[in-house]
Amino acid sequence: MELTPDQLKLAVSISNIGLWQCDLLTGRISLSQEWHAQLGYSDAHGIESINDWIAQLHVQDQARFNDALNQYLATPEGLFEVDYCMQHHDGRLRWFMSRATAVIDDNGKPSVLQGAQIDITESKQAEQSLLDLTEELRAISRALATVEEAERRRIARELHDTIGSALTALSINMSIMSTQVITSEIPGLDSMAHRLKDSMALLEDTTEVVRRLMAELRPPVLDDYGLLAALRWQCELFAQRCGFHFEIEVSGLSGRLDAELEIALFRIAQGALTNIAKYAQANTVTLMLDVKTASVMFSISDDGVGFQTDKLYSDKRRPTWGLASMRERAQALGGTLRIIAAPGQGCRIEVVVAR
Numbered sequence: 001m002e003l004t005p006d007q008l009k010l011a012v013s014i015s016n017i018g019l020w021q022c023d024l025l026t027g028r029i030s031l032s033q034e035w036h037a038q039l040g041y042s043d044a045h046g047i048e049s050i051n052d053w054i055a056q057l058h059v060q061d062q063a064r065f066n067d068a069l070n071q072y073l074a075t076p077e078g079l080f081e082v083d084y085c086m087q088h089h090d091g092r093l094r095w096f097m098s099r100a101t102a103v104i105d106d107n108g109k110p111s112v113l114q115g116a117q118i119d120i121t122e123s124k125q126a127e128q129s130l131l132d133l134t135e136e137l138r139a140i141s142r143a144l145a146t147v148e149e150a151e152r153r154r155i156a157r158e159l160h161d162t163i164g165s166a167l168t169a170l171s172i173n174m175s176i177m178s179t180q181v182i183t184s185e186i187p188g189l190d191s192m193a194h195r196l197k198d199s200m201a202l203l204e205d206t207t208e209v210v211r212r213l214m215a216e217l218r219p220p221v222l223d224d225y226g227l228l229a230a231l232r233w234q235c236e237l238f239a240q241r242c243g244f245h246f247e248i249e250v251s252g253l254s255g256r257l258d259a260e261l262e263i264a265l266f267r268i269a270q271g272a273l274t275n276i277a278k279y280a281q282a283n284t285v286t287l288m289l290d291v292k293t294a295s296v297m298f299s300i301s302d303d304g305v306g307f308q309t310d311k312l313y314s315d316k317r318r319p320t321w322g323l324a325s326m327r328e329r330a331q332a333l334g335g336t337l338r339i340i341a342a343p344g345q346g347c348r349i350e351v352v353v354a355r
Helices: 005-014 033-038 050-056 059-074 121-183 190-217 220-225 227-242 259-280 321-332
Strands: 018-023 029-031 080-087 093-104 110-119 245-251 284-291 295-302 336-341 347-354
Touching: 018 033, 029 050, 033 110, 050 059, 059 080, 093 121, 121 190, 121 259, 121 321, 220 227, 220 259, 227 245, 227 259, 227 284, 259 284, 259 295, 259 321, 259 347, 321 336, 321 347
Parallel strands: 245 284
Antiparallel strands: 018 029, 018 110, 080 093, 093 110, 284 295, 295 347, 336 347
8 A cells, every 4th residue: 555645744743753854965954843843843943954953952962963973974874873862842851762864875975864753752761760660679689688687697696695605504514414424423323324425415416506507697707708718618518518529710809899799699609509409419519700890700500400491480399589589689789690501501600790
């Protein structure tokens, strides 16, 4: 179906498209009535050349528009496309996007630029709202992480000050009782001595469990010696428990990282090692930390059974809340977390955070 000129004009009017044409030899510009209407005007309101148009743009967009135009005209292939901000007649700023194509003369040079302008204010506002929401969620995640770490520290301190102290006192008392029973000349205490021995062994196991819980809640090595020492300590614990070999490769690290970043990377490593212990059946686990001026890249990979990433969230045998928590920690710092895995090819978790 071929449209008549009147039908084409009606279509342009209905779709609120502002047409424009620029003579590149003279710089003169022709603007449609719809183009002016997009800014709340009924006439040219002083725009007669491409330079007049650029002068109407927001000051932060003028150089960018001009650079994009010059770059396109240097090699006029495909479409010229740029977005920018202009002031509406009512005083408000509105966003627009122009697309244009060049008409080439007999000498192979662009002579005319023909384009269309559309109002993208609503989409820009939606984009900004999404960015604001993302930043707000990031701030909430960081606040939650801070609260979580404070609560971990509080619980670890309570365990140390109350249960830890009580267990120490019990151990001392039972040692005294055991010595008295063993050295006593009262007959028939052999059975009691045996039970005291079993109780002391159970008390030692319980004390060790409490120590491990305190360390996992808030490892002192992280606060005292930093991320690298904490990663090595955590890997050694998992390696003893699961039997895998681990390697830690570090480049560019000089001194301590930001405390918030160290905590986040350590918790991500802790979550990844937990998943490896549960599901991977790995022989070797490799941690890599690459510190650059502008970013930090951290990865954990294993040579285990792997999995299909596209079925990760549908596999009920593999809970994903741990992965979600790791991703939230990375995103809270403005970073990204990527999972690379395949059946029989292990898994690699990559975290990149800007410094």
